[in-house]
Amino acid sequence: DVQLVQSGAEVKKPGATVKISCKVSGYTFTDYYMHWVQQAPGKGLEWMGLVDPEDGVTMYAEKFQGRVTIIADKSTDTSYMELSSLRSEDTAVYYCATIYSKEYDAFDIWGQGTMVTVSS
Amino acid sequence: SYDLTQPPSVSVSPGQTASITCSGDKLGDKFACWYQQKPGQSPVLVIYQDNKRPSGIPERFSGSKSGNTATLTISGTQAMDEADYYCQAWDSSTGVFGTGTKVTVL
Numbered sequence: 001d002v003q004l005v006q007s008g009a010e011v012k013k014p015g016a017t018v019k020i021s022c023k024v025s026g027y028t029f030t031d032y033y034m035h036w037v038q039q040a041p042g043k044g045l046e047w048m049g050l051v052d053p054e055d056g057v058t059m060y061a062e063k064f065q066g067r068v069t070i071i072a073d074k075s076t077d078t079s080y081m082e083l084s085s086l087r088s089e090d091t092a093v094y095y096c097a098t099i100y101s102k103e104y105d106a107f108d109i110w111g112q113g114t115m116v117t118v119s120s
Numbered sequence: 121s122y123d124l125t126q127p128p129s130v131s132v133s134p135g136q137t138a139s140i141t142c143s144g145d146k147l148g149d150k151f152a153c154w155y156q157q158k159p160g161q162s163p164v165l166v167i168y169q170d171n172k173r174p175s176g177i178p179e180r181f182s183g184s185k186s187g188n189t190a191t192l193t194i195s196g197t198q199a200m201d202e203a204d205y206y207c208q209a210w211d212s213s214t215g216v217f218g219t220g221t222k223v224t225v226l
Contacts, residue, residue, distance in 0.1 A: 095162060106153035110162035
């Protein structure tokens with residue numbers, strides 16, 4: 001089965017950095033871009049960025065540029081999303097997602113989500 | 121930045137048809153897709169490339185597009201279809217989600 005399994009919930013203080021993992025199973029990690037999506041409580045989905053696991057090339061949404069880093073570790077088939085200078089507005093569920101069926105051009109595989117709470 | 125606008129909420133009676141719109145500049149030149157999200161769950165793709173259904177998605181879900189407005193239609197709506205729905209498109213290789221619509225089955 002194709003699966004994305006994310007790390008557990010995190011609680012961080014303002015100004016800190018959080019790093020969330022997304023482990024892939026059931027497909028060749030380097031064959032598919034990994035994307036990350038933010039969802040604040042009661043709010044909508046917001047695309048954060050992507051990484052090409054083959055060569056590590058990234059692309060980030062303007063809103064998160066400078067604070068987000070997405071990497072791909074080919075040795076462990078795991079993608080990481082690091083968000084720095086955390087503030088209360090970063091309290092959200094973070095999802096990794098991929099376009100596994102390339103003809104879809106849409107996210108057909110999602111992780112279960114990771115809740116990040118930013119609180120002093 | 122590129123924006124996709126959806127109505128905040130749509131109400132529908134069981135067995136009736138629900139329609140959700142998604143509008144954006146030059147959306148007519150892009151493909152739109154739709155996701156269903158139930159409380160506490162990850163989104164699920166229900167329509168891709170404007171009007172195609174992934175395997176396993178019921179036939180009552182359909183998509184269309186006219187000009188710069190995409191529409192998700194749920195025919196014969198069931199109680200289990202109560203959820204949030206998001207459209208999504210690609211703008212210069214970046215993903216853009218719509219504002220989201222809460223569908224309530226009364």
